[in-house]
Amino acid sequence: MALNIPELPPMVMHGETQADCIKKLRSIYGSDFHIIRQEEKKSEGVLGLFKKKHYEVTYTPLQPERRKSPAPSPVFDFEEEKRKFIQANGGGNPQMKLILDELNQLRRNIDEKTANLSSDEPATIVQIRELLRKNDFTPCYIQKIVDRIRKECSLEDLDDFNAVQRSVVDWIGESIQTVKNEYLSYPQVIVLVGPTGVGKTTSVAKLAAKYAALTLKGGVQGKRVHIITIDTYRIGAQQQLETYGDLMGIPVSLAESADDMQKLLTMYSKDVDVILVDTTGRSPKDYEGLAKMRSILDLKKLPTRVFLTVSAATKASDLRTIMQQYEIFGYESLIVTKMDETDCLGSIISIMDEKNKTAAYFTDGQRVPSNIEKATQVRMLIQLADFKIDREHINRKFSPEGTD
Structure with a gap:
């Protein structure tokens, strides 16, 4: 040959x-x-x-x-064609937008693979790519990091793998957005939504305990909390919450309809500081169930915060679908559960960055009231697999007050 x-x-x-x-x-x-x-x-x-x-x-x-390949074809402007297609097909159809987002991601993946053909990457970039892949970062996120290395690092810089690795850890931390401040207006309603099996009910109980003990230091009474559940679908869901409520001295009510929800909110909004709402776990493909739940949660007048609850172990393609489909609830941030069940947080970091979403809380076990903490960049960074983490450095950079 x-x-x-x-x-x-x-x-x-x-x-x-x-x-x-x-x-x-x-x-x-x-x-x-x-x-x-x-x-x-x-x-x-x-x-x-x-x-x-x-x-x-x-x-x-x-x-x-x-020669084995024809001359390159003209550049296809995907974003312009996407805009024309959406405009021609009703503009605001969320299902059509989801399909186009998936096609866009596929195009980026193909572009990345094509960009690497016939090029001899420096060994440091090859190693960084492998580290990011091992942590389940998406191809698009990996390419963004590699592009930044090429832009900001000279060939001499690439000879120092540890220095490049430290910069990459910093860049990953900078891409993670977290909720910085608590809302101060009361009463407030906090609603947890998300797919089945991610730990919403346990997270509601943990948040209830957190708020009830929020100001106990110094002898000041904690926040008055009430829990409402609309989960009539899962067997034992209400009983589970009532058990938690009995142990913490927090009342639990059931709302089976939008009218029930409005009546309970009207009844308790003057007597409590925080109302926590547990919802039915729904598949992101259960469009009818999601629409019905959205109608029950059409809350008015009271300040409301909606958190999307997702498992840290969910793969990137599923996370992308979940986050897209749950946009109808207007969630402001994520509660990332089961942080103790995976060492590969690249998927959640990648899709949060892709969707420009923040993280509010992390949970990592079943114990109530513990096993919940405010989301921080440091917590995610120290959980990266096989990266050499300078803990003192990232504490200074991302936790200026020295919190661990």
């Missing part, structure tokens, strides 16, 4: 970055070229000052008769 050896003389492509050179080559030759050498250069500025870095890629194009 004959080898596909290039025969044309070597040529040089210049660009601001290594990726820029490769992009220019692909725009001309597709994949029909062979890279010989890649170098970082410094060009002289005026009077020898202001040296500017650039890259040179030495290559040879393949002979026309040996």
Whole structure:
């Protein structure tokens, strides 16, 4: 079998970055070229000052008769076509938007794989990619980190893997958004929604205990709390909450309809500080069930916070669907449960970043009232698998008050 050896003389492509050179080559030759050498250069500025870095890629194009791919096709503007398609199909259809988002993600995945063809990545970038993959970060998130490495790190910087790794940990932390402040207006209604089996009921009990003991330090009475459940579907759901309520001295009521909910809110809003609402776990594909639950939770007048409850162990594609479908509830943030059941938090970090969502609380066990904490970047970072974490550094960067 004959080898596909290039025969044309070597040529040089210049660009601001290594990726820029490769992009220019692909725009001309597709994949029909062979890279010989890649170098970082410094060009002289005026009077020898202001040296500017650039890259040179030495290559040879393949002979026309040996080329395997056609010339590259014109660039397809996905976002413009997506906008036209949405406009032509009713604009606000959430199912259509979900389908287009999935297609967009597929396109990004293909682009990432194509971008890596015929390029010789430095060993440090290869190692970082592998670390991110092992932690279940999405291809899109990984590519964003790699692009930042290429943009901000010189070839000399890439020789120091530990320094690059430390920067990557910082960038991951910067991408994690958390809720900074509690609402101060009372009474407030806190509603937990989410799919089945993620621990909503236990999380409601933990939050109830947290608020009831919120100001007990110094002898000041804690917040007055009432729990309402609308979960009539799961066997034993109400009894489970009533057991928790009895142990904590917190009353529990059942609402089976929107009218029940409004009556209970009217009845208790003047006597309590916090009303916690537990809901039925619904599959994100149960559109009828979600719509019915949304009608019951159409709360008026009282300040309301809605948290989407998801498991830390949920894979990225499912998280994306859950977060998209539960948008109808107008949730402001996430409660991430079962943090103790996985060492791979890349999926949740990636999709939170993709959807621009914050995290409010983490839970990591069944014990009430413990096993719940405010969400922090530090907690997520120290749980990354196989990354070398400088705990003192990330505490200073992300917890300036020194909280662990």
